[in-house]
Amino acid sequence: MLLASVLLAVSSAGGAAAQDTVSRMGSPAGATGTVGAVQTPVLTVDWEQLYQQSAWAQRVRQEVAEQSAALNAENDKIAADLVEEERSLTERRASMTPENFRAAAQAFDEKATTIRTAQKNKAQALNRNFDAERQAFLQQVLPLLDRLLLARGAYAVLDRRAVVHARAEVDVTSELADLVDAELGNGAVTPPTP
Numbered sequence: 294m295l296l297a298s299v300l301l302a303v304s305s306a307g308g309a310a311a312q313d314t315v316s317r318m319g320s321p322a323g324a325t326g327t328v329g330a331v332q333t334p335v336l337t338v339d340w341e342q343l344y345q346q347s348a349w350a351q352r353v354r355q356e357v358a359e360q361s362a363a364l365n366a367e368n369d370k371i372a373a374d375l376v377e378e379e380r381s382l383t384e385r386r387a388s389m390t391p392e393n394f395r396a397a398a399q400a401f402d403e404k405a406t407t408i409r410t411a412q413k414n415k416a417q418a419l420n421r422n423f424d425a426e427r428q429a430f431l432q433q434v435l436p437l438l439d440r441l442l443l444a445r446g447a448y449a450v451l452d453r454r455a456v457v458h459a460r461a462e463v464d465v466t467s468e469l470a471d472l473v474d475a476e477l478g479n480g481a482v483t484p485p486t487p
Contacts, residue, residue, distance in 0.1 A: 338450055349478070371408055382401055438469060
């Protein structure tokens with residue numbers, strides 16, 4: 294009963310002040326950044342969505358798809374050549390001495406192993422390039438994010454996927470995405486290599 298009386302007294306006395314505080318918190322009035330943007334010390338961004346929907350990521354996906362297709366075609370051609378070489382070696386076996394056949398088979402195995410290693414290295418380089426593009430994107434986005442923080446009067450940005458709950462107004466993913474595409478475009482410094 295005493296708690297209810299205290300709450301009622303606080304509510305009556307501070308109701309107007311509390312209502313004024315709530316109104317100011319939810320109102321874009323006095324915002325120095327984007328029109329209609331809520332002033333808040335913390336913003337959220339979905340980094341994955343930001344990257345995946347960017348022109349930069351679209352270019353990278355296109356380049357990786359083209360390079361992967363070229364590598365797959367090269368692998369198919371190499372595999373067909375190796376099958377043909379192995380078939381030829383098998384056919385010649387009857388006319389070869391056991392020592393000569395062993396030497397030729399060992400040379401073929403070494404050649405196949407070297408080719409497999411080279412092709413695996415090419416695939417790994419493609420993956421490293423994909424990761425490097427993503428890192429370069431994030432490095433280029435950080436100065437834009439700093440500008441957005443300043444415009445919104447915010448001090449920190451959290452990854453939206455790590456936030457339990459927040460008002461929609463604090464999420465700046467779309468706003469940052471527009472800024473990124475406008476200022477960074479697809480991120481291509483040189484034309485893609487065939």
